[in-house]
Amino acid sequence: MSVESLMGDIRQWVPMRWPAGPLEAALRGRAGAVTPPDAEVLQKWLDPALLVSLIKDTPVNCVVVSWAAGLPEDRQQRVSLRPLLEKARECGVTVVGLAGGEARPLTTEGPAIPWTRMADVPWHTSSAVLAIADGVWPQVQTQGGSEAAVAGPTTLPWVESNGALLTLARVKARDKGLWLAAEPPKKPAGDGYILAAVDAEVHGGRWVISLDDELRAGLAAGNADALTVWKRMSGTLAFLKRHGEMIAYPAAGPLALISDFSGANEELVHEVMNLLPRRRLPFRTIERSGALSAPLDGVKAVFFADRQPPEAELRKKLLGFARSGGVLLAHAAWPGTEGTPVEAPAHLAFRLHRLGRGMLGVARESSPDPYELACDIQALMGRGNEALRLFNGTSMNCVYKASGDGRKAAVHIVNYSCKAGLGVSLYLRGRYRSARLLSPPADSAVPLQFVPQPDRGSELKLPPIDVYGVVALEG
Amino acid sequence: MTNRLDRREFLAGAAGVLAVRPQNSEANPPVGRVTVAPCKSYGSELVPTLERMFDQLGGLGRLVKGKTVAVKVNFIGNSWNRLDHHGVEDTFWTHPRMIGATAHLLGKAGARRIRVVEGARSSAEPLEEFMMSVNWRPEDIRGAAANVGFENTNLLGTGKRYSRLKVPFGGWVFPAYDLNPAYEDCDVFISLAKLKEHNGTGVTLSMKNVYGITPATIYGDGAGIDEPSLRPIGGRGAVCHQGKRGPSKSAPQELDPASPRTTGYRVPRITVELCAARPVDVAIIDGIHTVTGGEVAPYYDRAYSPALRRRMFAVKPGVLIAGTNCVATDAVAMAVMGFDPMAGSDREPFQGVKSDSTLQLGERAGLGIRDPGRNDVVGTPISQVMFDFVAVREKLGRQVID
Numbered sequence: 001m002s003v004e005s006l007m008g009d010i011r012q013w014v015p016m017r018w019p020a021g022p023l024e025a026a027l028r029g030r031a032g033a034v035t036p037p038d039a040e041v042l043q044k045w046l047d048p049a050l051l052v053s054l055i056k057d058t059p060v061n062c063v064v065v066s067w068a069a070g071l072p073e074d075r076q077q078r079v080s081l082r083p084l085l086e087k088a089r090e091c092g093v094t095v096v097g098l099a100g101g102e103a104r105p106l107t108t109e110g111p112a113i114p115w116t117r118m119a120d121v122p123w124h125t126s127s128a129v130l131a132i133a134d135g136v137w138p139q140v141q142t143q144g145g146s147e148a149a150v151a152g153p154t155t156l157p158w159v160e161s162n163g164a165l166l167t168l169a170r171v172k173a174r175d176k177g178l179w180l181a182a183e184p185p186k187k188p189a190g191d192g193y194i195l196a197a198v199d200a201e202v203h204g205g206r207w208v209i210s211l212d213d214e215l216r217a218g219l220a221a222g223n224a225d226a227l228t229v230w231k232r233m234s235g236t237l238a239f240l241k242r243h244g245e246m247i248a249y250p251a252a253g254p255l256a257l258i259s260d261f262s263g264a265n266e267e268l269v270h271e272v273m274n275l276l277p278r279r280r281l282p283f284r285t286i287e288r289s290g291a292l293s294a295p296l297d298g299v300k301a302v303f304f305a306d307r308q309p310p311e312a313e314l315r316k317k318l319l320g321f322a323r324s325g326g327v328l329l330a331h332a333a334w335p336g337t338e339g340t341p342v343e344a345p346a347h348l349a350f351r352l353h354r355l356g357r358g359m360l361g362v363a364r365e366s367s368p369d370p371y372e373l374a375c376d377i378q379a380l381m382g383r384g385n386e387a388l389r390l391f392n393g394t395s396m397n398c399v400y401k402a403s404g405d406g407r408k409a410a411v412h413i414v415n416y417s418c419k420a421g422l423g424v425s426l427y428l429r430g431r432y433r434s435a436r437l438l439s440p441p442a443d444s445a446v447p448l449q450f451v452p453q454p455d456r457g458s459e460l461k462l463p464p465i466d467v468y469g470v471v472a473l474e475g
Numbered sequence: 476m477t478n479r480l481d482r483r484e485f486l487a488g489a490a491g492v493l494a495v496r497p498q499n500s501e502a503n504p505p506v507g508r509v510t511v512a513p514c515k516s517y518g519s520e521l522v523p524t525l526e527r528m529f530d531q532l533g534g535l536g537r538l539v540k541g542k543t544v545a546v547k548v549n550f551i552g553n554s555w556n557r558l559d560h561h562g563v564e565d566t567f568w569t570h571p572r573m574i575g576a577t578a579h580l581l582g583k584a585g586a587r588r589i590r591v592v593e594g595a596r597s598s599a600e601p602l603e604e605f606m607m608s609v610n611w612r613p614e615d616i617r618g619a620a621a622n623v624g625f626e627n628t629n630l631l632g633t634g635k636r637y638s639r640l641k642v643p644f645g646g647w648v649f650p651a652y653d654l655n656p657a658y659e660d661c662d663v664f665i666s667l668a669k670l671k672e673h674n675g676t677g678v679t680l681s682m683k684n685v686y687g688i689t690p691a692t693i694y695g696d697g698a699g700i701d702e703p704s705l706r707p708i709g710g711r712g713a714v715c716h717q718g719k720r721g722p723s724k725s726a727p728q729e730l731d732p733a734s735p736r737t738t739g740y741r742v743p744r745i746t747v748e749l750c751a752a753r754p755v756d757v758a759i760i761d762g763i764h765t766v767t768g769g770e771v772a773p774y775y776d777r778a779y780s781p782a783l784r785r786r787m788f789a790v791k792p793g794v795l796i797a798g799t800n801c802v803a804t805d806a807v808a809m810a811v812m813g814f815d816p817m818a819g820s821d822r823e824p825f826q827g828v829k830s831d832s833t834l835q836l837g838e839r840a841g842l843g844i845r846d847p848g849r850n851d852v853v854g855t856p857i858s859q860v861m862f863d864f865v866a867v868r869e870k871l872g873r874q875v876i877d
Contacts, residue, residue, distance in 0.1 A: 156555075280555070347599050347630060347705035372706065379600045383607035391557045392772075423559030427610060453610040454571075461560045 010110060010128045011177035013094060014237060016055070016209035018063035019216070020045035020084065023077035027069060038213055044220040046080055048087030054219060055093065058234035059241045063088065064208060067097025067106065103131060113179070118165060123172045130173055131208065135162045135182030138199040139192065140395050140417045156278050156394045159416045163397065164274040166203035167251075171261045171285045178205040184212045191418040191467045193233040194440070198468040201240050201247055202399045202412040209233075235441030236468070243438065246410035246470055249401035253282030254300035254385050255377065258318075260288045260308075269305040271370035272377075279378050280390050282400035292317060298406075301327040301381035303373075307366065309335040323356030327380050332366040349376045384455070389427035396421065396465070411471040413462070420464030429457045432473040437462060439469040504841045507800025508532055509807045510854035514763055515793040517572040521763075525576050528797045529584075531853050538756060540585035542662035548574055549669050549684050550593045552771040554608040561789040563609050566766040569667050571611050573761045575619040577667055582620020589620055592657050594629030594687050599706045602627040628655035629707040630692045637693070637703065639727070640752040644840050646730060647744040648718075651752065653693050653703070653726040658753050666755045666801060670762030670792060670808055672864055673770045675716065675738040676746070677824035678812065680805040681758030681798075682833050686746045688753060689715065693723045701725065715745055739820070739830030747836045750801055754842075758804035762794040762811065767868035785872035792862035802843025803850040805834055813863030816845045823865070 025042050028034035034042075044050065051063070065081060068074045081095075088095045089107045096103045101120075102112040114122050115131040123130070141158040162180055169178050180200045184192060193211070200207035211219070211230075218226025240247065255276070259269045276283050286294045288306060292314050296302070302318060304310060310318060319338060322328035329350055339355035349372045350361030361380055363373070378386075388411060390398055395417035402409040411426060428435075428450075436445035437460075448471065450458040460471065510531040514524045529535045548569040557563060564570040574591060581589050595605035602625035603613040617623045626632055638659035641651040658664065668684035676683060690707065692698055694715055697708025701724045713719045718736040721728050734740070768786030794811055798804030806816035814824050820831045834845040844850055847857075 345599070345632065375599065375706075379604055383600075383604045386608075389555070389608065389610070391555050391560075394555070423557060423561075425557070425560050454612050454615075455607065455610045457610060459610070 013062040013129070013177070014059045014206065014209075014241075015062040015064050015096065015179060016060045017181070017211075018045060018051070018065050018084075018095075020065060021077045021080040023066045023069060023071065023073040026071050026073040027066060037217065041213060041217045041220055045216065046084055047220075048083050050220060051084060051087055051093070052091060054230065055091075055234075059237045060209065060234065061092065062094040062096055064096045064098060064103060065106075067104070068099035070100075115181075118169070121169070121172075127176070129177035129179060130169070131179040131181060132165070132169060132205075133181045135165065135180040135200070135207070136160045137182050137185055137188070137192070138162060138195050138416055157417070159278070159395065159397065161203075161274075161277075161397060161414075161416065162199055162205065163203040163277060163399070164270055166200060166205040167273055167285060168261055168266070168270050170204040171287050174287075179208050180205045181208045181210065183210055186212055187214055188212060189418050190229045190232070193229065194236045194467045195414070195416065195418055197233065197236055197240065198412075198414055199416075202414060202468075209237075232441065239438075239440035239443070242443065243470065246401065246408075246472060247412070249403050249408070249410055251282070251284045252298070252400050252402035252409060253284055253387050254298060255281060255283040255381060256286050256294075256296060256299045256302045257283055257305060258286045258288055258291045258302060259305040261285070265306045265308075268367070268370060268373075272303070272305070272373055275371055275374040276377075277397040277399070279374050280386070280388060280398060281374070281378050281381075282387055282398065288314070296321055296326070299326065300385040301329065301377065303377055304328070304330040304334065307331055307333045309333060319355065319360070322358040322360050325357040327359050327361070327382075328355070329361040329377055329380060330363065332363040332368075334360075334362045337362070349373055350380065352380075385429075386427075387429050391423075391425040391427065391459075393421045393424035393462075393465075395419075396424070398426075407475045409473040409475070411473070413465055413469050413471065415465050415467050418467050420466045422464070424462045424465065426460045426462055426471060427453065427457055428460070428473070430473075430475070431458075432475050434474045435460050436472045437465075437469050438472060439465060445472065504802070504838060504844050505800055506850055507798050507803025507843050508851040508853065509796065509798035509800070509804050509847075511807060511811065511852070511857060511860055512795050512854050513793055513860050514795045515791070517570050517763055521572060522576045522579060524795060525759075525797075526580055526583075528795060528854065529580060532757070532797060532799055535580060535584035535586075535757075538584075539581055539663050541587050543588040543590070543660065544581050544586045544663040544665060545590045545592050545657055545661035546574065546577060546581075546665045546667050547684060547688060548591060548593045548667050549679075549687065550595060550605065551687070553596050554598075554605060556772040558766055558772045558787055558789055561766075564611075565764040566789050567669065567671070567771050568609075569669055569761050570763065571606070571616060573759075573763070574667065575616045577665070577759060578616055578623050579619040582623070586620070586663075587622065589623045590626055590657055590661065591616065591623065592626045592628045592655070592688075594689070594691060594707065595627045596629070597691070597707060597709060598627065599630055600627065601625060626655065626657045628657055628688060629690050629695075630705070631655060631690070631703065632657075637690070637726075642748040642752045644751060646748045648729060648731075648734065648741055649722075649727055649745065649748060650730055651727040652689060652749060653722075654688055654753070655690055658688055663756045664753055665757045665759060667759045668761065670760050670765050670794070670796070670812065671770045672768055672812075672824060673828070674768075675828055676742050676830045676833055677828055678805070678809055678814065678833075679770045680760055680808045681755060681801045682750050682805050682837060683742075683746050685749045685753065685755065685801075686711075686715070686742065688749060689745075693726045699723045716742055737829070739825075739828060743831045743833040743836050746833050747840050747842065750837060750842055751840055755801040756799070758796075758798050758801045760796040760804065760808050762792045762796060762808070762862070764789065764791050766790065767864050767871070781875075785875050786868055788868055788871045790862070790864075790867055792860070794860040794862060798850075800843040800850070802834055802837040802845050803847075803852075805837075806845040806847050806850070807852055807857065809834070810847055810857050811861055813861060813865060816847060
């Protein structure tokens, strides 16, 4: 098998954490987190029949087990897992063993997958897949056990998402598979698993499926409620696989973020990427090293986020973009001042200069408030240039993507409350011929009608979306 | 038992309204002239109807010719919050065509400068951008007359320093307010409000609309402690509604920190203080399309409780109310809504929300008279345009299926 084909295969893997065996029990015991019933469930999950019954007819084709931790139980674990490994091989399922900072395929050939925290990911490794171990459990943040949402600075509910982290990782490892480990809380809402899968997938990653102890116990016991949760989740995975084309479209939107996305620049740009979706401002990322050749078609505003001034040619290109009518916003370290200074309100995070038909804005502070930046980027780009707006749907985020030729687009709508919002409308600036809403697990699409708006855009009235729906647009 | 007027009692009162035209006197609160007109849509009938109403008030020209006019509109809440799929203009916000029609008639009457003013919630954006965020075309309003401008008064904006406006009668909560200078730098102040009920104060009309002139940089939840913040953050709940914190120390502080910390006590009083500090010259209430049961959509989807879904409905009363006195105009508006404008805190719409009557307090402060019978009410009889908010929402509420 060639390296290329292997890499192709490995990116298609749909991994699932499979906690089982004595090593897993020992690891949990050391963390003081294993009870006798938990230990019993870990034992039951060694059963090859459970593996077959659960992942049969689902997209799951890879299970991740604890394999070696430098403990006395390592050897016993290998013995205990042997029947599971044999059954997995028989079914064409890859078993990946976790050992230290990497995951190594046990039932097939393949390179080790680095399995580290985001800060330690070896981006330039030869592995076709990288695993990020410190994802968050996506949800709406609530106040101490209540259902009341915590409001963020955006005045929308505060949403925990892996979107920005995965977008950042995707820039750093454009062609690699990105696995994301995010552990569920105790007794997550049933649709929380769907949310974890969708949140990762639409942002270019793949959640390493991980079920909480209670659900795993229920599945091992054949509990009907547990099986329903699992079927809904695996149905969503199948849906995502079937509609992978719309997920694979490149990010679209009128705003481009240019950065090296690393070192001293990473924190600011990461936080801005976290906040822009809450402003309903879709963006595309351009890695600085490729920015000179990157097209800016359809881009209305550029945020050059780096503390290091752009190279002369890149600077020339960006200034040209502004002179021809674009809005160029830059870090405080932007060298020199071009154009005519414009008196800007004191609250604005940028000093403004008129430049040709456009504008240059240079941040006033070298460590600006990311929320203020996000607000001002939106304001300076101009509401009239917004690609989309979402009315109601306060716990939702939108991910806007478009096919390379621009004829098709998709707005992925993720609802982090997992409770259907009422009266959600999606505004679109662009003109499309048709719009359909697809929601898992069914493939039946709901046709949506364009309602013309005074500003020449149009709105789509969305049916209730519990967790995820994608608006498929054709131009 | 409800204290609302029953229909027969109400109609008898409404008939009396038109019959009595009391004398104005220096010793008494000013008598207001109020006009009422049916207007079913924001289409071609709007401008002539509004123009006729202004004529009935004595004509706009005498008031605005050669003057700078500030028009305070109502853009309550976040721009992304709606009642179901209804546009904000058809429920909570002053309709853009209403703003355009008013600007057009102001321009026609010779206003030198027209400024559309409002505090955009949690937004430092120019007001035009805020309007664009709900798909409106502010250029249509700008083009309705010469010299139309916009100002987001939730922050200092284009002003150089905040204006301090004193409450002439001394105030109950605050003795004076620091405001965006647009409210001082105008010769004529118009409150262009929406005809709505209010979950905290019973009703929100031309007087309560003025509550929104307080900048969130000073009176907002995230206002600066010592000095105004540069940006408005959050609403006015902490400082104004509940008194959990004071405004920025640079602004006049509370007169009595031991006074009640409730919305029903504070908001009506602050509203009256503001109406006294920045008098309303013309009150206009947009009741063509509006909403029952509350003044703004819940901020979060999950706040749409079954109880709210049985209260809040987009409705089309098809009525306009305008007047030269805000207390008198709101009193007529309450009557149009099916409420008794003479009601105090022990009667609806105030009793249920445990609020004092803003109108009653306004009368006590000498701003105007709430008894429609003592004001000069002209135009279409109230009985012909009455839209009973409670009856309508109770009827529609019974049809809601969970």
